[in-house]
Amino acid sequence: MQCVSEKNTAEDGWRERKKRATRASLVESAVRLAAEHGLENVTVDAISAAAGVSARTFFNYFDSRDEVFVLIGAESSARVRRALLDAPRELSPLEALRDAMAGELQEVEQQTDLWRLYVEVLGKAPELLARSLGAHLADETGLAEAVAERIGAGTSPSADDGPADVSQDERRRTLDLYPRLLAAVGATAGRIAVEHWCVRQDEADFADVFREVFEQLAAGLPQPPVPTTSGRR
Amino acid sequence: MQCVSEKNTAEDGWRERKKRATRASLVESAVRLAAEHGLENVTVDAISAAAGVSARTFFNYFDSRDEVFVLIGAESSARVRRALLDAPRELSPLEALRDAMAGELQEVEQQTDLWRLYVEVLGKAPELLARSLGAHLADETGLAEAVAERIGAGTSPSADDGPADVSQDERRRTLDLYPRLLAAVGATAGRIAVEHWCVRQDEADFADVFREVFEQLAAGLPQPPVPTTSGRR
DNA sequence: CGCAAAAATGCAGGCTCTGCAATAATCCTT
DNA sequence: AAGGATTATTGCAGAGCCTGCATTTTTGCG
Structure with a gap:
């Protein structure tokens, strides 16, 4: 070697x-x-x-x-992490994570043959998909570290974070908490996108579902518009 | 019988x-x-x-x-679901989910004896906690149904199955997607709160961590304030 | 007491997974 | 090309997980 x-x-x-x-x-x-x-x-x-x-x-x-x-291998984790670190600085952490994962999930729509069988199998065994994507695509811990590095090293010279009146303790806690939360939630969102697309494959491209999931996330998961058909309130 | x-x-x-x-x-x-x-x-x-x-x-x-x-039993899932459905209408879906889960997680801080041991064990086996909370506390599928019922029941009392006569494709897709996403993300957030609290038990009450996690979620996971040590890098 | 439902138990057997040692394939150096 | 080193494959033994079935014990109740 x-x-x-x-x-x-x-x-x-x-x-x-x-x-x-x-x-x-x-x-x-x-x-x-x-x-x-x-x-x-x-x-x-x-x-x-x-x-x-x-x-x-x-x-x-x-x-x-x-x-x-588990079709998403361990290499995926490393690739996502690298993509996250290499993402443009302008992107918010959530956007960066979205793009990093999107790159990895592109092959989902390409290897359609295997994935279709795979989807068929997983349709009857959801817990496996959850473990599969949740555990390996993201590798939450490693991903969280990458997020932490990104936002930690991202301190632009402008240093324009205005409110300095937050307690140092709480800020530190948030800083430890945020990467883990973002990594876990991002992985979950990716998983849900795949799951949803698995069930309704014909109705939309995976890319659309994926994008929409992250839009909802960025918006803070507001209640979606209620169907207007009958009596929308 | x-x-x-x-x-x-x-x-x-x-x-x-x-x-x-x-x-x-x-x-x-x-x-x-x-x-x-x-x-x-x-x-x-x-x-x-x-x-x-x-x-x-x-x-x-x-x-x-x-x-x-898995200390969180199957009954928890049912209780959370019911609490979600019984939550005040004024609350957003995310808030309702937060409160429903909070009620269930209160006992975490009470049965401190067992949980402390439990935390010690799980500190070396994170995947178990993930499965534990992720799979049982939330029971994502059931929870997603409850969410769907909650936001669907906003119009008509017949909560059997949501209105299937929606015209626009994308809206219907969103409506199918949203409950699953909210349930999964909410469960993940709860898990992260527990995990974080497990590691840093002394620094904050669990309730604080839990609240903060959902605040971040509701805010769309914006980048948190960066430590003020401006010379960093 | 005696019957019936439910729980606990023992046992057989299949499956998962790990270490160990032997074998075979591949690689690299000479 | 030969030989040694590295690495992959394999069989085997053994521990542990889990299930179905039949049996025994416990509990509930008339």
């Missing part, structure tokens, strides 16, 4: 490619089997057999059986 | 009391053991033995091993 040769970084070599293939094969087998027999009735043995590896090997790729159903 | 005698409803009878006691004993044993030996090193056998029942009986009380560590 100490890199004497020209081996740059990552994804060349027959080895890596095979690992990727195996991993992808496991995921695909898992989702396919789950769509056919139900999520609960798919064993690690079955998945491994379908993918052509041993059951033991399965656990070399995934820490748990459920993890194979 | 069909209540011939004066057996009113719930909590009399030697039988029920013993069940409660057993359940409580299991919970307490579990938390105590976890605090001592670490969450992962506590087996169902150990918990059951400490509580004086067989391991098989454990699974008559809890569906899974982890469930014994």
Whole structure:
């Protein structure tokens, strides 16, 4: 690993490619089997057999059986974090987070084949999607740290934060609290967007749903307009 | 069964009391053991033995091993939902949800003994708290239905199912989306409040943290004031 | 007391997951 | 190209989780 040769970084070599293939094969087998027999009735043995590896090997790729159903991998977390830090300074934290996650979720609409099966499976097992997106896409703790870094390093020279009369204690508490809250809520919003789009796939593009979710969030979750049809009050 | 005698409803009878006691004993044993030996090193056998029942009986009380560590029970979900529906009409959906959850979370600060141990355990196992609060306190789906009913019932008393005759696509989408979003975000906010309070117990009352979280939410998660040390960077 | 409902228990069995050691594939250096 | 080093795969043993079923014990009630 100490890199004497020209081996740059990552994804060349027959080895890596095979690992990727195996991993992808496991995921695909898992989702396919789950769509056919139900999520609960798919064993690690079955998945491994379908993918052509041993059951033991399965656990070399995934820490748990459920993890194979999590299409958003751990790399996503890092990418989102980086995108958050690299986002333009003009954006508010919420906007930056939205854009960072949007970049990651773009592939949702592209890998439609697998995702459609995936959605079918998850429609009957919502808790898995929750864990999937909630836990991995965001990696709340890491994301919270990125948020903290962003707003901490974002102190522009203007230093125009007017009210200096807030108690130092409360401010510090808020500063610890805010990143965690933003990260968690943002991840949740992303999850809800995916869930909603899963159910009503035909009615709107995912991008629209995603945008709307964050608009609601930025607006403070006001009560939406009530249907005007009958007697709007 | 069909209540011939004066057996009113719930909590009399030697039988029920013993069940409660057993359940409580299991919970307490579990938390105590976890605090001592670490969450992962506590087996169902150990918990059951400490509580004086067989391991098989454990699974008559809890569906899974982890469930014994979830102090917020399934009843909470129903109570929150009812509180949400009973909340004054003047309150915005977010406020109503906040108050409904606040009522439920009051007991957090009261059962300090058990919760302190609990916090200690969960400090090293955050994913459990996430599942605990995220999954059970809110029961997002049910909560979303309650939200939908609340904002839908603003017009007609027939709260069966919302008006399905909305013309505009986007409005209908929003109406389906909003309750899910609010429920999920609210639950997340509650969880973050608990988590934050867990870490910084001494610095603030839980009620303060809880209130602040929802204030941020209502304000649209704006960037908080940056520490005044202007020379920063 | 004696019957019926409910709870607790023991047991068998399947599934998940982990360490360990042996084997096989890949990579790298010479 | 050969050989050694690294890494992946595999089988196996074993602990733990969880469920269904049959049995025993407890509780409620006439």
